Amino acid sequence: MATLYNSLPIEDFVYRPSGGFNQHPGGGGAGDGGWSLASNSDEAIIYGPGGYTSSPTSGLAGHWDYTSIRYINQFLVDIDNLKANGRIDGVLHKQLYGEAHFILANIYYAMVKRYGGVPIITEPQALPESDISDVMVPRSTEKATYDFVMSEFDLAIANLPDERPSDGSLRATKWVALAHKSRAALHAASVAKFWDKAPLTGQAVDEKLVGGMTLVDANNYYQQCIDASEQIIANTSFSLYKPNPANKEEAAKNYQDMFESPSYQNPEIIFMKSYIDGSSASGQGHVTDFWFYPKQACYHTMYMSSRWGTTLDIVDVFEDYTDDGTGSSAPIITRTDNENTYIPDPKGLTNDQLAAIPFVHYDTQYEPFVDKDVRLHASVLLPGSVFKGILINMQGGLIRPDGKPEIYTDAEVVGPDSKTYYTYGSNNISGYSAFGALGTAQANYSSTGFALRKFLQDTKTVTNLGMYGSTQGWIDIRLAEIYLNYAEAVLESGYGDAGLAETYLNAIRKRAAHTDDIPLTIENVLKERRVELIFENHRYWDLIRRRDTHIIFGGQARRHSLVPIIDLRQNPPKYVFLRVNNYYDEGVRGFTFQPRSYYMSIPGVSSNQLVQNPEY
The missing domain is CATH 1.25.40.390 (Serine Threonine Protein Phosphatase 5, Tetratricopeptide repeat)
Structure with missing residues (x-):
């Protein structure tokens, strides 16, 4: 009977879309970096060793x-x-x-x-x-x-x-x-x-x-x-x-x-x-924490970690607490005109193009999300979230005092307050959790400005077994x-x-x-x-069963990222947020x-x- 139960096709922590059920991503194989069916939808983007998931059915195993x-x-x-x-x-x-x-x-x-x-x-x-x-x-x-x-x-x-x-x-x-x-x-x-x-x-x-x-x-x-x-x-x-x-x-x-x-x-x-505790049965846990802890909290040095990027698309779906009886989503406010315009390639922004954007300025990275639905805060690591006592920094750019943008590019600039500022909010590669080294083997960061929180061991400690040290159960239904x-x-x-x-x-x-x-x-x-039901592997199948996938992802659709940028044109400097096409989706001209x-x-x-x- 145990063998028969093992054949239950549960899309859980050890389900790998490109490999099938009861897989253990990692160990130098095709699963390095971790995988989830969320990345075959508009919920997440996970950059992996073979590129990334460029289509809802990209590499999907039967x-x-x-x-x-x-x-x-x-x-x-x-x-x-x-x-x-x-x-x-x-x-x-x-x-x-x-x-x-x-x-x-x-x-x-x-x-x-x-x-x-x-x-x-x-x-x-x-x-x-x-x-x-x-x-x-x-x-x-x-x-x-x-x-x-x-x-x-x-x-x-x-x-x-x-x-x-x-x-x-x-x-x-x-x-x-x-x-x-x-x-x-x-x-x-x-x-x-x-x-x-x-x-x-x-x-x-x-x-x-x-x-x-x-x-x-x-x-x-x-x-x-x-x-x-x-x-x-x-x-x-x-x-x-x-x-x-x-x-x-x-x-x-x-x-x-x-x-x-x-x-x-x-x-x-x-x-x-x-899942069996890996301390008594080696390899029997799962790898969710090992691969998906944010860079700043990563507890190992193995290749291809911390690459989960929750999309701006799903973040925008959550309500705030206006509670006016409509249930309407409350997209993140980034501009004074409330337009949700996306920049295809933020690295190519000119001074004049940037100057024309009517940014809303915020004191912290976390401020735009304060009143959003608590399920967002409990499921997604947001810019400025606290995880395991660490303030999560998702900064991906800065604007020089003269108005020149530096986005996805290492820069060190003295601000109007005589302090030194960095493109990613830190000059330490472990001091930020997003946008670093995009498109390279060192891109152990979120590519969207958001990461995973749901499922992760935040208040508890992962067992010391290493890769297979996660034993929290998967809620199937x-x-x-x-x-x-x-x-x-x-x-x-x-x-x-x-x-x-x-x-x-x-x-x-x-x-x-x-x-x-x-x-x-x-x-x-x-x-x-x-x-x-975010990240519980429903979204992919919900789109399939209602025949909406080709509508949402027809015509070279892009999923989206949100880039926190420190604006040094102001004193004291404040944060602005840029809506952009995701780096990897843009690179292949669409999902x-x-x-x-x-x-x-x-x-x-x-x-x-x-x-x-x-x-x-």
Whole structure:
């Protein structure tokens, strides 16, 4: 059973998009520098050894896991035999049967959301005597595959226990299966409703191996999402973690603690994955802290660290505490005219171009972010944040007293107050955390002006094992996601209880110390998914399932950075902030996505004779 659980396709700390599941980035291999599915979206940019992720599907590994499917099918035969021979009782058989179908459902879900319809194999196949065609199974339609996933979750739900067994606190329960069904049904519904926003052509389309579903299909899946979500919500053993904070500071701490120290003592967590302490089993922890601590707090000297850059795009999505009942995002204010204009290459700015920008001046790097949603402060290291007692410096430029800008270029200038100022706020390469040595092997810095905070061990100390010293668990699914799944399904289908959906939406915001109620709109729900579930590997799939990736990343789109600059034209000097195209996106002329990439290439078609997906 442990081997089967290891085949669960969880996109966690040891998931590497270019390598697959249960990988350990580091050790001189292709994972140096760490990776996250966030960098395949508009959440983060991680500059790595092979360049960086230049497309949402850049180097993305598939998951064609018929090896695990065979193991599980054989396992189901074996436990039937064990029960028939009296080796296990009916209670244990039922639990094992439910767990096997839960894992099967997840494997097929991981495949259908990547490939569309796939071959469905429900029993161990015998090796053919001579004709391999005896074991060749054609692809099912995309709808039939999603229906199979739903039926496998239903088998799991009907057979798994309500409570975790005493000998395995991390094993699946009925509630875990319901939560995963909520997620998978929402994905299926979205694809059924929106697949034709990016129409494809070819044999796979004609045979409905991809696409071809109807609004009736979509509403059926939305209803299944609603039904599964309602059962979880009705279970009073689940609730939001600390839903009524006394103030914003407490709300920020609660949210950060949930991810720094996850535990099943937290009633919000439905399913999580834990990691063995590397001090007792070498290499069994994960590398999140090792690779993603900001440069100023980095506790090792290995190559390719501290390169996580949270994008300005996601930072701008967060609200402030105006709380006027709209739920509107509050982009960072950088100009007196409130225009959000982006500079393609800030190194090329002339004195006159810079002089024409109506900057807002700030006393500190942190000042523009003071009133932003606490989940931003708990998830992202901002310019001027404090991490492990260190004031995080994200400065990337200065303006000389004569008006000449020095951006991304080392400079040392005496200011009007007779003090010496540096481009990066320090002349020590460990004294800043952003924009250093861009595009070089020494670029162990954020390229966006923001870094990662969520998940990192801030108040705790990482074990001394080194690379694999992180052991904080990965929250695979939690109640806040179920609330948001329910709200989206209600809005898109018209089924369910819209009043309750609005209540759940606002409960999540009030946990973040907001005091108003906002209306239940699809814009508000999708915005809330972005801020509440930031970096939890939802954004990439949310864009895929709603067929929005080619819209957001069509036409050579750029993700964006925010450069804090010390302005020496004033005495005392103050900070200004420049909105710019990210250095790496600009260097390759855009972060792009082609509609064919909503489906991956089917592997091995020359031998398995399966119909290939469109445009491959």
